[in-house]
Amino acid sequence: MKKIMDIWIKEGRLPNKFLVVSFILLSTLGTFLFSADEPLCKQVANYTMNVNLDTEKNIITCTELLSWTNDSETSTDELWFHLYWNAFQNNMSTFLREGTRRGRRVTGFREEDWGYCRVESIKIAQNDFFDEYDLLPTMNFRQPDDDNAFDQTVFSVKLPKPIEPGQTILLNIDFQSRVPRPVSRTGVFKDYYFIAQWFPKIGVFQDGRWNCHQFHASSEFFADYGTYDVQITLPSSFIIGATGEYRENVDNSDGTITHYFLQHSVHDFAWTASPRFLKYEDNFEFAPGKTTEITLLLQPYHENLKERYMNAIKNAIKYCSLWYGDYPYSTATCVDPAYNSRSGGMEYPTFFTGGAYFITRKGISRPEGVTIHEFGHGYFYGLIGSNEFENPWMDEGMNSFLDTEVYYAAYGEPFYSKMYFGIPVTFKNVKIPIESVGISRHRLTSNMDDMQRFSWHFMEGGSYGANSYAKGQLMMLTLKRFMGKELFAKMIKAYSLRNWFKHPCPKDFYNIVSEFAGQDMSWLLDQFIYGSGKLDYAIGNIINQRPRQHKGLFGGKFKEEKKADLKEILYESDVLVRRLGEVKIPVEVLVIFEDGQEIKEKWDGQYRWKKFTYKRPHLINTAIVDPEFKLVLDVNRTNNSMTKKHNKIAPLKWTSTWLLWLQHAFEFFTLFGG
Amino acid sequence: MRVLLNFVKGFSATGKTLRMVLLLFVINLLFSMILAFPMYSSLKSSFGQSLVGENMAEGFDYLWWGEFMDSAKGLETTFSPSIIGKGAILNNLENLIQFRFFVLPSVIIILGILYLLLHTFLAGGILSIFMKDTPRFSMKEFFNGAGTYFIRFFLLMLISWVFFFFIGSFLGGQFNRIINNVSKNSLSEVTPFYLGLLFSAIIFFLLLFIQMVFDYGRIKIVLEDSRNVLRSASEAFVFVFKHLGSTLGLYYLIFLVNVVITLIYVLLKGLVPQSAFLTVFIAFLIQQVFIFAIIWLRCWLYSSQMELYRYLK
Structure with missing residues (x-):
């Protein structure tokens, strides 16, 4: 079977009938074509994609076969999809309108810098429930959040008949995308590609409605779990990394290679390619008998950071497994992003980006902090599948808590540092305690909003950050100390394990806190989550x-x-x-x-x-x-x-220290005169 | 050889005018103390009766600092962990090279300008003392010299500002533009970093160079009692370019001494724990000795440059 596929790949795109047959097999047998692994959860949205990247024109052409099962208790005669890259097709998209207001400007873009994702064909493939049917004439761009007619980041199609609960539909989708110049998280910069949120992706149908929001400047993502079976064809000089297991590659004898990735039980697929990556692999045993294959794709000028990155990934896997449940995937790929690529500090299932500066010092939390943070998302965004559009704190806040806890457990308190002429200088007599992480943001802006808001409903970007990240993190730490370390540890692990592949909402968090506390804790959580009052x-x-x-x-x-x-x-x-x-x-x-x-x-x-x-x-x-x-x-x-008996030395000591700085500054002033 | 000779001569001349250096040091201290009192009062009030005072006596309470900064205004905004030890010097160096003095609170800028004017006035006194074959400090002669040359030195300072403005605004702007362009098109932060470092070094060199040229302008005015300030400035340029090796050699020799003294200070400061009145006082003394040494070096530079000018003329 694989040999036949290889021939077809060499000849071009896979014929749709082949894909359909594969998917029927997948759906009915509940197993996977090339993997003996059992899926970890119900596979609701399964994608088989055959991707070709033209690195001359930065164009992606792709054939996507989507198998989607109505996992709700309600029927629907519509399907809603995200087309995230249309946020980058002009400056009137909701993402860029909101982004401009928040200082994220798009300047100097040439025609070829704007990205897009165009659905060229969308058809129902025949299966037990549906006959073949062309859905393209029914395609309609939707703006459920702001009625911005220019925004084309969500579309829907009308089905010839409703899809009932439990039924599966197969769709053949052909699309073409232009990789944008990086605005946020994705794009191409020179020969570095970071391809995320790049394909027509079905929304989540729950509670009788489509949860499929437009792409907002401060929103992240939400999707159903499934299997991603992806083949990517690129010039052979490129080194590639992606979500999931790297199965094999096929040299197409035309200067290109087709790389094959497979991953089940995830809700997204992202990938990166660059001829410059330094690739390091390590099999890490994070618990007795439990291993995962770590891949680190490093920029050549960050070669000196290899060990620091690797240790950070290992610490993240080790502590997260201990506190939130054993990491269930066989791979974890970390990408050190290229400078200017704007792809640093982002998370995708089994695949995430760090962020580093080529000069670093011991005691500075870079690249460790961001690496741990992005891996940690693999739990709250990845395994737990929190809705980042609607409950951003349930991912960013909880994960910020996770990353500080892991960082401090693995490395201790970092030092205060400052950059002078681009060189980081540490002040080893000033340590940053865990309680101070995020407190300033919380203090200054968090009373602008309640913590529980849709991500684009916050008063401003600062308030989104303060509430979703800082307040969420501090609330978790407060809860930990309030409940007691051991009880909290049990509670948070249970919250994690019980909600893997579930899409929990705030109510689920309330329930588990109350369960472990032995009392209804809404009196406390309401104040933190649905309130904006300060604690003092x-x-x-x-x-x-x-x-x-x-x-x-x-x-x-x-x-x-x-x-x-x-x-x-x-x-x-x-x-x-x-x-x-x-x-x-x-x-x-x-x-x-x-x-x-x-x-x-x-x-x-x-x-x-x-x-x-x-x-x-x-x-x-x-x-x-x-x-x-x-x-x-x-x-x-x-x-x-x-x-x-308050201390009288402190003000004297610090005034004296400050005085030296001032005296020295005054002497520096004299350079301009006497 | 002649550089070393004048370097030593200048050292000896400065050694004979310790009272003058002391006067300059006291002026620096008094000027700075004007702002030290409000800073002391802010810190004292912020620590209040809290146990934070204990923490800050033993070390640095980062949590307190966050709270302090979140409500800081004016002078208070300059208080940060980076004023400790080496940070104080690095902060000032970076502010100087990147012309970021204007981001400082207005009260510091105003006092800084006043201090600069005062120093322009005092420079006349310093040079008139060094003008004599055997320098000896007398208050009367010092202030007499200061008064005599102030207007001319002031005008010279205004001329020097044209150059400083050119370096800071035009050249600095161009450099920033180049760095931004390179940075924008770079796949790595390494190139922009080294470019930034190179440009900073060039700006620093040029700033010191202009200072050196105008030092000779001032020396020329004093030694030749020149009334034409513009001519003195242009002749100072000619003099420096004619004797580039000697003038730069002497300047950088004293600069090197400055670097060594600064390193010793940073090392010594780090050795003194300040958790008791006595150790706070010792640390304060080390700081003041350092400032005294910096001022002494400035006088040493003037006297050596004057010796060199005489020698070469």
């Missing part, structure tokens, strides 16, 4: 008073107590704890007396303040609200503590 608890003041001596008329008799009359000196002391933010959450308060004795108090945190009063032989020295730093979302940690 503070020590208002500490008052220590000497005991009062009785003086005046008591029971009609004059009394004047002298100091000596007091048998025991009991100071009257108060600690005022305040809730300055809107978020209400129980907190602990630690009160430390001058003799070193400590008292831990609990406050429900409901009213605006609470006063703790003591009568003790010693004065209060220090009070700390949230002493174990559980509430990482607290926007002001400085006001969480107060001490009667």
Whole structure:
């Protein structure tokens, strides 16, 4: 069978009838043509694609055979598709309109720089449920989100009859795309190709409607799981990497090679090609008896970063497997993106991009941070299949939490660093604690919006970032410390494993948190997820008073107590704890007396303040609200503590340090004069 | 050889005017202290009675700094971990070469300009002291010289600004354009990086070169009591180009000393933990010795250049 295919590949495109037969086999037998592996989940959207890349014209021609099963409980007489690359066909697309408003401008584009994806033919192939039928006349561009008539990133076709629940439809789609100059995540720069979101991709039919949003400037993706069986023909000088297992290649004897990739149980397929890649492979055993094949495609000028990249990928696989479930795929491919390609820091199933600078230092989190982050998406975006359009925090926020946890576990606290003349310089006496990651973004912008919003509904890009990434991450860390490390670990692993291949929504997260907490946790999660209030608890003041001596008329008799009359000196002391933010959450308060004795108090945190009063032989020295730093979302940690013996050295020390900088700057000024 | 000779002579002359260097140092310190008080007050108020004060005494509380910066205004925006040790020098060097002084808070720019004017005034005093065969500092002569040459030095400074403006605005702009174009079409960040480094070095060299030329312009005015500022400037250029090896050699010899002193400072500063009053004070002293040395080097440069000018003339 494979030999026959090879001949056909050499001759050109695969005949559609062959593809149809293959797919009927796939659908009915539930197995895979060239893989003995069992799929990990129900294969709803299966693609067989025969791709040809013309590197002279940057044109992709492709024959796509799609097998789609109606996995819902409702019938539909329409099919909706994404055509993401049409976001790059002119400046009026929703993506570029929104992007321009957010500072992502497209300038200096020549005619050949604009990309597109054009469906040239779309036909139903005959199977048990449908007869052959040409759908092209019914093709209609849709704008479900903003009615922007120029936007052609979504289209629908009308079926001759409804497709009932459980039925499968086969579609033959021919399309041609022009690879855009990179605007965002995908495109061609010189001979570096990064091809993502590039083919007509069916939306998700759920709850009786098509979940198929337009491509927005800040939205990512959502799709159903299936098998991708892809053959890519390119000039033989190119080194290629893609989603899934690399099965084999065929030399076409015309200067091109056809590469064959297969992956099941994923919801996307992306690939890259460049003649310059340095390719490294390593079989990594991340748990006893469990291995995955790591491929690293490195830019030649980043050769010195090979080990750092490899270690980061291994750490990511190791810790993610431990905390979120064993990595189930046999491959993980990391691409070091070319400079200017704008393809860095993106995730696709089993395939992701890092990002690096050719000079780095120990203690700087690049390339490790981004590599771990993008691999981590393989869980929340990949395996769990969160809807990034509608619930961005469920991917970006949770994954930012994942990446910081993995990074800090594997490498410890990074150092503060700054670039001077393009050279990173580390300040080893300044470490960046995990609690500080993202807190500034949260503090400055997160009250613009609730965290739970559609990604394009945020007030501005900064608010999308702060809420989806920073607040989501800090909420998870707060939850971890609030619930307790062990309980949280069990909960998050269960959340991950139970939702693999499921597309969970916020309600699923609520349910599992509540289940593990043993109580309904919506009182807390509502404030974080559906609220924009800030969390800020503070020590208002500490008052220590000497005991009062009785003086005046008591029971009609004059009394004047002298100091000596007091048998025991009991100071009257108060600690005022305040809730300055809107978020209400129980907190602990630690009160430390001058003799070193400590008292831990609990406050429900409901009213605006609470006063703790003591009568003790010693004065209060220090009070700390949230002493174990559980509430990482607290926007002001400085006001969480107060001490009667505050440090007088610190302001002197740092003013003196700053003074040197200023004195030196003034001397530098003199270069321009005296 | 003559470079070394004048280098040594200049050193000896500066050694005889320690009081003058001290005066210049005190002026620098007092000027800077004007802004140190509001910074102290900001930090003190931000630390308040919080335990953050303890953390900041022991090390650097990054979390506090984030909070501080998120509400920072004016002067406060210049407080960052990068002012520690080597960072302070690198910050200033980068700001200088990339002409980023104007992003500093206005209060620093205003005081910086005033400091520059004051230094232009004091330069007359410095050179009039070094003018004598056996330099000896006297307050009267110093300020007399300062007053005598101020207008001419001021005009000279304005002329020098034309060159500085050309370097910073035109040349810097062109360089940036080239880097952007190369960067835009590059598949790697390596080429733009090295190009940036090369251009920074060229700009730095040119800035120092212009400073050196106008140093000789000032020396010429003092030694020859020249009234024509424009002519002094152009003759300074002629002089420098005629004796390029000697003038540059001397300049870079003292520059090298500056680099060595800076490295020693960075090393020493890192060795002093500042968690007690005594160690904070020791660190402060090391800093002030460093600034004193930088000012002393400036005087050394003037005296050596004057010796060289005399020698070559």
